[in-house]
Amino acid sequence: MVCPVCKKRPAKRFCPAxxxxxxxxxxxxxxxxxVDCSSDxxxxxxxHRYEAEHRKPMSREEFPYPDLQVPPDxxxxxxxxxxxxxxxxxxFQIQNKDLRDSAVLAAxxxxxxxxxxxxxxxxxERPPDAPVARALYTQLGQFIQELRAKDAQRTGTSSVKxxxxxxxxxxxxxxxxxxxxxxxxxxxxxxxxxxxxPLSAEPEKEAPRIIxx
Numbered sequence: 001m002v003c004p005v006c007k008k009r010p011a012k013r014f015c016p017a018x019x020x021x022x023x024x025x026x027x028x029x030x031x032x033x034x035v036d037c038s039s040d041x042x043x044x045x046x047x048h049r050y051e052a053e054h055r056k057p058m059s060r061e062e063f064p065y066p067d068l069q070v071p072p073d074x075x076x077x078x079x080x081x082x083x084x085x086x087x088x089x090x091x092f093q094i095q096n097k098d099l100r101d102s103a104v105l106a107a108x109x110x111x112x113x114x115x116x117x118x119x120x121x122x123x124x125e126r127p128p129d130a131p132v133a134r135a136l137y138t139q140l141g142q143f144i145q146e147l148r149a150k151d152a153q154r155t156g157t158s159s160v161k162x163x164x165x166x167x168x169x170x171x172x173x174x175x176x177x178x179x180x181x182x183x184x185x186x187x188x189x190x191x192x193x194x195x196x197x198p199l200s201a202e203p204e205k206e207a208p209r210i211i212x213x
Contacts, residue, residue: 005030016041032183039187040193048188051181064109064173074167081147081160081168086197088143092136093190101132101180101189108173111138115166 003011004022005205007061011021016038022030027043036042060066075082093099105126127134144165148158 011012015045032181032185032187036185037187039191046190048181050068051178051188055178058174058178062177064177065112065170068167068168068170070171070174075171078164078168081164083173083197085140085143085168086193088140089136090190090193090197092139096132099136099190100134100184101176101186102184103128103130103136104189105173105176105180106130106133107136107140108169108176111140111142112166112169112173114141115169117163118162119166165176 001011001021003026004018004020005026009023011023013022014020015022015027015035017035018184027035028047031037031044031047032082059092076122089104102183110126110128110133114125127137143172144160151158172186175192176189180186180189
């Protein structure tokens with residue numbers, strides 16, 4: 001059976017996204033570029049694992065907010081917030097199947113800028129232009145406000161400060177940029193989040209499992 005993509009090589013790998021067998025080369029070249037891969041595809045999972053094992057550290061130019069320190073202790077202390085935001089991103093992706101890593105990074109990056117300005121006492125918003133990224137930006141912003149309101153109801157004042165949200169957004173942005181592979185249709189960051197967080201937007205009090213400087 002000849003590969004239906006290149007029409008040259010033998011078709012040996014079943015592609016869940018295309019619903020037919022293709023050759024190994026077309027699988028590798030088209031993966032998350034021209035083929036919107038299924039998250040449970042064994043070749044996609046193996047490809048992500050290989051990329052993670054051979055990934056090079058980000059350069060200073062690639063590293064978001066390189067002059068900002070986000071110490072591990074800071075992340076430990078605010079792990080329920082990290083878990084809640086990761087769960088909110090995953091919940092949003094369930095309802096928006098066309099969401100990709102690039103849109104998540106755009107939304108998280110825009111929120112980081114918003115809360116950096118708020119930390120300085122300035123109201124500033126510049127949501128992403130892409131509709132799905134803008135929708136995620138809006139939903140995460142509302143989710144943070146709801147967390148603050150619930151926290152204030154319990155304790156009389158919210159412990160979720162603008163400065164904390166800014167640093168946690170930078171933390172998630174760094175993790176996302178490290179975990180994504182940069183392909184147009186990549187969901188590698190989602191695969192990373194699903195492996196480490198429950199599909200729930202409620203805070204979970206558990207030990208951190210991802211730490212970056």
